[in-house]
Amino acid sequence: MSVGWVAAGATLVSGYMGSKAAGDAADAQAQSARDANQTQWNMFNQTQQTQQPWVDRGNAAGNRLQYLLGISSSGSNGVPSYQPLTKASLVDTSAGDWRPNADLYASDAGYRNAWDQFITAHQQRFGDLPNLAKGSDLAATQEALLANSGLNLDALNASRQQATQQQTQSDPAYGSLLRNFSAADLQNDPVYQSGLQFGLDEVTKGINNMAAASGSLLSGATLKALTKYGNDYASTKANDAFNRFQTQNTNTYNRLAGVAGTGQQANALVASVGQNMANNVSQNQIGVGNARAASAIGSTNALTNGISQGWGLYQGNQLYSKLLGGGGGGGGGGNALGSSLPTEGYSGMYAELGLK
Structure with missing residues (x-):
């Protein structure tokens, strides 16, 4: 086998190896992207699992708050809808x-x-x-x-x-959080009920004692003083009861809203992690696509170059063989290959090269 054929074969093998290396590199990058995507997915699942109790508590608090506000999930007459059987x-x-x-x-x-x-x-x-x-x-x-x-x-x-x-x-x-303060609420206020009568009795006793000492126990002035004090005292205590009613409702709302808010924050965190995961996975997929495209181009180039170079070496070998094998009359001088090239040989070489 001539040196030219060996060189051409080696060039083709080199081109194939270059093409395979490009494909292997793309496969490695694709596997790396799959591993990265799995890591992203595992992290998302872990985050979702960790945050789920907070989401559940937030939903429960939100549902209770909705009920106390008289808000219907169905929007029909302000009454919660029954979940139908199917x-x-x-x-x-x-x-x-x-x-x-x-x-x-x-x-x-x-x-x-x-x-x-x-x-x-x-x-x-x-x-x-x-x-x-x-x-x-x-x-x-x-x-x-x-x-x-x-x-x-x-x-x-x-x-x-x-x-x-x-x-x-x-x-x-x-709907209790939207209900107005009523007489029933006043009567059901334990502080009002326990403190009102005691306060009235004590002050009435004091006014009567003062009136008795001055000889005006049953006078109009004493009755007027008792009436005024009773009205003022009852109004003050009623206003205190109203303030307690408002404070209790506000506390209930704030506590439920706070727990519902933590659920909303947990849900937002999961959504953010999910969005980041989607972005990263998309970038990994784009990277794999680019790697595949580059691999296809690199593989094609390697094979094309190998074939082209191999073909060039083959043609060179053919030309070289003709130069060594062509000849006729006229002695020529020695050459570096140790053979004698006749003048016709040189003319043949020039013709092969398109020269005159």
Whole structure:
């Protein structure tokens, strides 16, 4: 094998190796991006898990505050809406193994009997409880429970919605933070009730003692003084009761709003971490795309250069072979290769090179 063929082959191998190296580099960068994305995802999940209790407490406080303000989640007549039952709520799948709807099982005999029959038949046939992971047919089970229980979901929901509204409207706590101070609130104020009569009795006793000492116990002036003091004292105590009413409502609102606010902050933190994760993952994906594009270009260039250089060496080898093999008359001098090149050889070389 000639030196030219060896050089051409080596160039092609070098081009292939360069192309493969470009692909390997892109694969390494892609794997690095996947690892980085997984780290981002793990951090987001950890943050969400850590903040979830605060979010839950915030939601609970917000719901209670909404109730005390008389704000309806449905916006209908200021009364909270009953969460209607649907076919999907007939089976509780939250624990893996299926369980009945606890409320319906306790309150509706038809549903309870249908569920017991279903579970008994399932265990007799399969030996365990139904579970989506085990291939149990949830849709068919829901249809069977609805048919066998005799439930009319529309009628049941309407009845429960009405009961919820009646119960809510009769609850003094509902909308209490927006209710005006009333005589009932005054009478129910323990400080007012315990202190008013004692204060009136003590001051009345003092005025009467002073009037008796001056001989005017039953005079009009004494009665006027007692009446004025009683009115002033009662007004002061009533105003104190009103201030306590306002202070209690304000304290209740501020405490619930504070807890709701911490939930909102926790939710905002999770959202911020999620947004940062999305941005970082997007940048990683863009980086992988750029690396793939650069790899494709680099791989193509390496192969193209290898082929081009190999072809050039092949052509050079062919020309070199012709120079060594061409010839005829006329002696020529020695050359560096140790062979004698005739004049015709030089002419052939010039012709190959396009020279005259």
